Amino acid sequence: MNDVISAAWGEATQTVQEIQRRICAAASRLEADAQFVVDDWESPGANGAIKGRGSTRVIAGGSVFEKGGVNTSVASGTKLPPSLVAQRPELEGCGFVVAGVSVVIHPLNPYAPTAHCNYRYFEARTAEGQTAAWWFGGGADLTPYYPLLEDVRHFHDAQRRACDKHDPAFYPAFKAWCDEYFYLKHRKETRGVGGIFYDYLDSGGFGESANRTPFALPKSFSELLAFSSDAAQAFVDGYFPLVERHAHEPYGQREREFQLLRRGRYVEFNLIYDRGTIFGLQSGGRVESILMSLPALVRWAYDERPEPGSREAELASYLVPRDWFATDPFAS
């Protein structure tokens, strides 16, 4: 009873599959030396594993993309994971169904940024199969190694346009939320230059139970599904042109080593803080699909810091929340 396909879940499933196709197509257009390998999976949900199916699409060893994954997952569970109940205590005891797509792209060239996005539809269901709540979550963020302000603005501008099309409150709120979410507390720096992040977006507003922003006018499921789709298109338009611009720039061992070191911070974020990773591992998700977000090659060195004044040292000033559209974002 808990995993009957509702109209909403069915539509959301189609949308995340369509997003997957669009993102894989955009990436494939840039890559001559590798192809996405498709790994369709289905899990009956035994032994604590999640029940569902998905399509994991991985590209690796390319001349443009060192490793990238574009995964859909359509799954159900009889128990919400603790990390979610902590934010929505009123849903204790519910099961859930979810349809989501999750994307992480690690280009080979250190001048090309890493990027991530994900979009998901979620329904909490009572033991009798009634929908207790539904919402959308998602976002996109950019993690450059050698950042350029114009690139950062290009990425954010695409997200901002997609947001503004649906609600002027979205971009400022979701941009701030992204800066807060993708933050490595122990390193006192953001994961990258941000983007947008949102969760618990339903007809009445967005945000956790304890910290919720209501809409002036209610929004429909269809409108919010269209927003997910537009935000995903903004990822395609905002990110892949940056890859195209930088993927073939000459670089040396110095840039490669800096990239590998910085990827260590990406791993630290994903394994220590990332809600999606923790949710996935807690709810018996498919380990290989969850951890496809980790880069192909990573380096850790003791207390290695860029030389003051170097190009590598510049990155630090980008890892602080800023208004990228200000005349001089670095003024304060």
Added chain:
Amino acid sequence: MNDVISAAWGEATQTVQEIQRRICAAASRLEADAQFVVDDWESPGANGAIKGRGSTRVIAGGSVFEKGGVNTSVASGTKLPPSLVAQRPELEGCGFVVAGVSVVIHPLNPYAPTAHCNYRYFEARTAEGQTAAWWFGGGADLTPYYPLLEDVRHFHDAQRRACDKHDPAFYPAFKAWCDEYFYLKHRKETRGVGGIFYDYLDSGGFGESANRTPFALPKSFSELLAFSSDAAQAFVDGYFPLVERHAHEPYGQREREFQLLRRGRYVEFNLIYDRGTIFGLQSGGRVESILMSLPALVRWAYDERPEPGSREAELASYLVPRDWFATDPFAS
């Protein structure tokens, strides 16, 4: 008042420093191409950072040791971290002092195993500076890439002898605890072939409040400090001969790539599960010293599995808790 040097804390500090010297000396004897770099630090404890001092000793880029760290830390805090209070709820509201040494060694040669050990003395103190509880914690574990049963037995035998010298109950209990602790739930495998792990070892017994094994006869602080020292010597005797045996064996790209992939599991354990890492990050510890445990170079690949029957596939049968001294440990 909270960080007055007690006789016990002072003695424990001397012991962890002595252990550091012994381990660095043993490693240095095997390495011709790199030296330990000493980074002594002191922190006044401002801005949520831990108050204390320590000596971080790192060896990197050697022909035998790709990366290794041997760190002491002598620190105090006004508040026990949540992860510890969860196990010892009666100590809520206490501060603490600690003296510890923590060691992780990643040899370059894939045939030489990675190893870890740590030994610490801990005092929980009331706001008035009274000792509310004290205990020892520690352990050592071995993580081979291409395991040999005789190596595993050599490592365990050294630990077993050190344990048996102090209490016949130690080795069986601490061996089982190690297997339980160094377990990657999401991978359904142990981190390596184990060793020993113990915590909350005080005059009356060992184990968390809820799950405690009392001693038949009480032990003194001095005896337990001597046990820490003997266990550390067992690490030296049990581990470095294995490095010596394998550090110069010929290997190729295949072995190197398998080693880098398996190191990914090491990173996953340390960032997702390790109590010491979580304690350190939660209590404002020195990030670079805590994360020196991470390997120099690590690889992640989507769903890469060793060919059945290969030398690499053999590892899996070692990543299950076993009695290594049984006639055939793999019989069941």
